[in-house]
Amino acid sequence: MRRLETVGVVGGGLVGSGWAIVFARAGRTVRLFDASAEIRAGALAGIRRSLADMQAFGLVGDVEAIARRISVVDSLAEAVAEADYVQESVFERVDVKAAVSREIGAAIRDDAVVGSSSSGIPASAFTADVPRRERFLVAHPVNPPHLVPLVELVPAPWTDGAILPWLRQAMEELGQVPVVVNREIEGFVLNRLQGALLNEAWALYEAGLASAADIDRTVAHGLGLRWSFMGPFETIDLNAPGGVDDYARRLGPLYHAVAQARRDPRPWSDDLVGRVTRERREALPAADLKARSAWRDRRLMALVAHRRGQPDR
Amino acid sequence: MRRLETVGVVGGGLVGSGWAIVFARAGRTVRLFDASAEIRAGALAGIRRSLADMQAFGLVGDVEAIARRISVVDSLAEAVAEADYVQESVFERVDVKAAVSREIGAAIRDDAVVGSSSSGIPASAFTADVPRRERFLVAHPVNPPHLVPLVELVPAPWTDGAILPWLRQAMEELGQVPVVVNREIEGFVLNRLQGALLNEAWALYEAGLASAADIDRTVAHGLGLRWSFMGPFETIDLNAPGGVDDYARRLGPLYHAVAQARRDPRPWSDDLVGRVTRERREALPAADLKARSAWRDRRLMALVAHRRGQPDR
Known part of the structure; x- marks a missing residue:
């Protein structure tokens, strides 16, 4: 797997926007997509407001330099096609996550990794019938992810074994604190x-x-x-x-x-x-x-x- | 009941010494007693060390002014006889607490209040046969009490109903954060x-x-x-x-x-x-x-x- 450099963020609500900040402040290139045109239109302004708040507390330096690394795109495929890593943060319901995961699986590179922000539903519940399902796992943050660093990594039974150490390392390089949940369990740790x-x-x-x-x-x-x-x-x-x-x-x-x-x-x-x-x-x-x-x-x-x-x- | 001005601290280990700091830094007069001559001999030096550490973090001003309000005395009766309030912090075993509570109950003023630092044993388990048992309740701190402000107040069935509001107010004036546990339950809240x-x-x-x-x-x-x-x-x-x-x-x-x-x-x-x-x-x-x-x-x-x-x- 390549180094985590280019990221697709799918879902541009509070969690997805927080993730975009996590990746961009670590120098990564982010393409953010949300199915709602209204959320797409407002996402970057919200991200800039969060960054300005963080700047006031000395948590980030140049707001514009970070914001410039995030682009909002008009299709899911455009967000994920070239991504080394995709963070999915859509509404937490099995059918919603399953539908979006199918779209993501069909559009990603063979060696991309897809982490879901799911806070309690295990990945096996919504990736069983998804293309490239072995590239999916849960990467559950605490809200908001740009302030609380913990991320739970929870593989599905079919998740490629090389992904867990790769993502743990990548999350550490981003400044997050990853922990590993060895098997799926409702609610994770x-x-x-x-x-x-x-x-x-x-x-x-x-x-x-x-x-x-x-x-x-x-x-x-x-x-x-x-x-x-x-x-x-x-x-x-x-x-x-x-x-x-x-x-x-x-x-x-x-x-x-x-x-x-x-x-x-x-x-x-x-x-x-x-x-x-x-x-x-x-x-x-x-x-x-x-x-x-x-x-x-x-x-x-x-x-x-x-x-x-x-x-x- | 009088205002909480003079305090007897019974038990001079880590918890008792921490309580002495809580009272003395709020301007109260403290008489501390421990059954061990060794603990009595070392208590004030330990308290001065804690105060010096706190001073380095800007948490207290004049260390000596605070330490001067604490005297170590050679008998339990001397510690509690004139006290408005007694904080008991002896070893957490029912028989030990019962024996010390009997001594305290025999020596206090009729309007004094006795709080036990018990972390899980309810007061009824060790004050049933104690003189002036209606003056006793649990006042459970978190260790160390001079740094973590929470105090659980847990009355026994026979605790005088006027004590709870009096002690809650007094603890707030000391800078602690009191909470009330309405009935006895193992482990409190x-x-x-x-x-x-x-x-x-x-x-x-x-x-x-x-x-x-x-x-x-x-x-x-x-x-x-x-x-x-x-x-x-x-x-x-x-x-x-x-x-x-x-x-x-x-x-x-x-x-x-x-x-x-x-x-x-x-x-x-x-x-x-x-x-x-x-x-x-x-x-x-x-x-x-x-x-x-x-x-x-x-x-x-x-x-x-x-x-x-x-x-x-």
Whole structure:
């Protein structure tokens, strides 16, 4: 496989535009396509706005030099035909991803690689009947990919074995943090970890043990601080004098009891979701969701800038 | 109850010393006692070292002015007799906490309040036979309390109802972030949330889906970034255009499937713990655990300093 130099981005929404920034800021040439003419018309302006925000936080230098590497094209084939790598970020529904993947598979070079931004649907669910299906896998980012560097790489059973090490290396060169999920599993690793914590949060709320605001504070002012620079295994490895086995001996039984208490998981019922929604809408009216998301992105940018200056050891 | 001005700290290990810093840096007078003469002899030097580290990150001003507010005393009674508030941070075992709580209950003023640093044992398990038991509750910090501000307040069934609002307010005035757990539950909120994520992490590792290092990266470079300034409910509230109910409609079924797949939780087996331990010890030899913990604390201090400069909206 060639070096990842030319990229086709299929799907120009928030995720696809974020990916375009990831590739272009690393010097790669990007051709972006979206089936919606409206999204195509607005994509580059949105990308320039994101880049200007990043520049204000010292995360990128010359905005125009980056934006110039991205061209919006009028057909999917034009976006992917010459690409070394294609990032597919269309709507997350099996039939939509399958149809787009068929088009991509028919138009790519034999040695191109196609990563899907799918956040939970495995590639085998939408690439079984796709031309060159052995070139496809999942490359799931966190939103927005230009600020949160993690990418989960999840091969389908038929993905060419040479692709995983190639893409891991390529993602590292782009400045992302790739992890490998060895086999397909619903939700992959990231959303399974998030889901486990969310399920416990909903269950504690449902039992009346704490308000949604206090559960949020418990993470934002407690658990989340260490987790923003160390994972859960390293955290417990440093949380007992003898390391992770010492910790497991002391606290494993408590955590097993927590798991035992959740043997009969309940779905997030409409009533439950309604109560949390009311609490959230009192804290943040629906009209302010967009402004709060912009605040979140500014906090993320400031955090990313902060992390850059920190030593890894 | 009086304003929280004079504090008795019982237990002078890492947690107790961290609490002494929390109180003293907010201008309170602290009397610290530990049953070990060795710990008593070294406590103030350790506190001065922590304060000097914090000063280097701009987190405190005059180290000596803070240290001068802390005196190490030679008896438990001397530490607690005049205290408005007592923070108990002795070894986490029911019999140890029960014996120390009896001594504290016999020596405090009638209107004093006693918070235990217990990280999972509810106060009713060790205060049932304690004098003035209605003055006791759990005030569980995250380690180290002078860097991570969260405190879980968990009343026993017999805790005086006036204490919770008083202590919540007092903790806020100290600069901590208190949350209320309405009823006793094993692990409280923080360690139940941590345990849910850890249980999923161990299960994914056991199934061979990812390495411990890649699971750690998934949190440290993915999930943990937003969680260092927003809780899980706010995170999903901002992750769908229509807010938390929109998110729950779209992703609730996936997360319920994750929970359904864990209906038969396995304990963290010796074999499993051994394998993660080997992976961790290859990444970080046991001899380096202490240096890595010092790095963690420096990263925490830098993160806390960074958070101080960030807008809340």
